[in-house]
Amino acid sequence: MSSATVSRTGAAPGRKPMSARTERVLRIVAPISVGVIVLGVWQFLVSVVGVSEYLLPSPASIATQFVEYLPSILSAMAITGTNALIGLIVGSILGIGLAALAANSRLADGMSAPIVASIAVIPIVALAPVLNSMFGADSQFSRQAIAALATFVPIFINTLRGFRQTRAVHRDLMRVYAASSSQVLRTVTLPTAKPFIFTGIRIASSLAVISALVAEYFGGPRGGLGGLISTSAASSAYARAWAYVVASIVLGLLFYVATLALERLANRRGGGS
Template sequence: MNAGSTARTLLAPVVLGAAAIALWQLLVVAFQVEPFLVPSPSGIAGAFADTASGIMEASLATGLNALIGLLIGAVLGIFVAIIANALTFLDRMLVPLVAALAVIPIVALAPIFYAMFGAAAETGRQLVAAVAVFVPMYLNTLHGLRQVEPVHRDLMRSYAATKEQTNRMLLIPGAIPYVLTGLKIGSSLAVISALIAEYFGGPAKGLGRAITSSAAASNYTVAWAYVLGAVLLGTVFYGVTAALESFSHRHRSGT
């Protein structure tokens, strides 16, 4: 991708976003919409500037839980997928379990983990994020491990390669793009899950609790400022994993 194409790719969403924000501001001012319904972008920006230190502190708390959950879910997802790929019977056993995990709502998991580990501990919020990340990591890794061409497997057999060597030299390298795609998906899920889990109790230092506390106190514009903080946090997580995926692709293609 040349510089001009890259610039156009980056410029298009910026222009669209700026136009959407301008229209939002215009409609709120023109129709005199009350802040408790929808505050104006300028009001949210002002509240964000006034509470920047609090938003940063809350973002760090939520971000740390999301990061720990992302790492736990990613490691478990990759590990279980490698085992399931080697043991077909285990894969068949895991299908209904993974399907169940995929549809379990976060709002149901959070109170259960809080009862197990205590609402004051961050463990429950981290595990909620880990469960959300596990599913895409497992499915993407398993799919990647099974994309190897039969001729490549036959070549490894002709060299009398062991199963461990085949996994290390053929299957795992071939699955890396799928693993990174799962990580990119999981990064957003980790932030969303950690954020929602904070709604159900515990120390009021994360973005989720800050949003609910501000809304409960009728500080709706401040609540939206914390929502903006959550959007920026999710963007950072997604951006880092997307950059990692892009770097890996360029490295593999030799460009």
């Protein structure tokens, strides 16, 4: 279809453009419909086709276990969520701080590149047992440290790219007006880099939960979602293990939605889109 046959609203001739309200409804209804279909097919495979509960517990069994162990699930979500949140905060501070330093210093930029590349390829499954042994079986520090390492890399990379989006002519103009370095950072650099920073934080929010779960899976104090998944699977309580997996998914979504809401709040206060 050529561009001449498309109206200014983006709709083809003879076709009414979709209203904003309808589009919002579709954004909500579409994923819910897909989820319902997937769950229906899943239940059909277990109940009718006869797939063994050992291989794939039914959604009904998982929901029953979820309700039955809800107090334990909520407690585990609080432990894992705390570890992930601390790791996300620490990783964000370190990532943004080092990116700011690298953006303003060629020496720091050259030194940080191999460090970030090394951190990016650290295998969590190998690091978690080592840190658990170093800091003791009763310490949550190893989980928080692993979450911080996992979140540091995407935040650093996105933030550094955002800082480099500032045009030299804008910085030169601020210097002409005798602006200080902090004023240039506050009025020019940060507003330009803000979308990149929040993109990195959104990506890192899910990584924080995943890395905390993996760290819990490989030893240390029990009580978190990762440890309970491991324990349930080891005792052949597969439906219960899947219930903890569902709780992990919910926790990851909560982190993502929270960072998205934080970004929108920052844009609203800063006059962004």
